[in-house]
Amino acid sequence: MTAAVTSEPPVHPALGPLGALVGTWRGDGEGAYPTIERFRYVEELTFTHDGRPVLAYRQRTWDADSGAPLHAESGFLRGPADGRAELVVAQPTGLVEAAVLHVSGGADDLVLAGERATLTRTPGARPVEDVRRRFALHAGALHVDLWMTFAGHVDTHHLHATLLPIDPEERGTDGR
């Protein structure tokens, strides 16, 4: 019988500056939209890898006051080629997103600026037309923004969160 390999492989060099995202990030966020009340939330984002030029992506959020689970999503961030990375994400609301993100800067000052991604939707999903995301790593903090086109509001801001790296041992179920 062959023993399982337990040591973590190195981050694939083709990931370039995206390797700086590997780990778990947590922090506070604020959401808004013209159709809803402003709200506050806690977000946890995890990027993992297995040595291939792709990062697995998992996001969870909780209501900042009650700790109740809110939105969650998971997918993959595919390594950059010609300055473009690719994000594929599935959401529990029945939305599926495939986006191109323009990568600039290095590991210390990284920006992933997404194009507006048209969504594929299950029949029961809310009719969100497109989503645009931005990830920016500045001075050790990961800033996440999201805009969407919904209910006649074109490319309108929905979310902003500022996340800091955490030790995986600290990961909690309520995001605190």
Ligand code: HEM
């Ligand atoms: C791609 C990601 C997301 C999409 C497409 C999305 C879409 C939407 C839509 C369509 C609405 C309904 C607006 C209305 O009823 O007029 C909504 C509301 C809301 N979203 Fe998001 N959202 C996303 C991510 C998140 C995240 C990460 C959170 C984190 C807390 C969040 C929290 C909320 C809350 C609290 C509401 C108001 C209550 C509700 O309608 O459920 N959303 N979102």
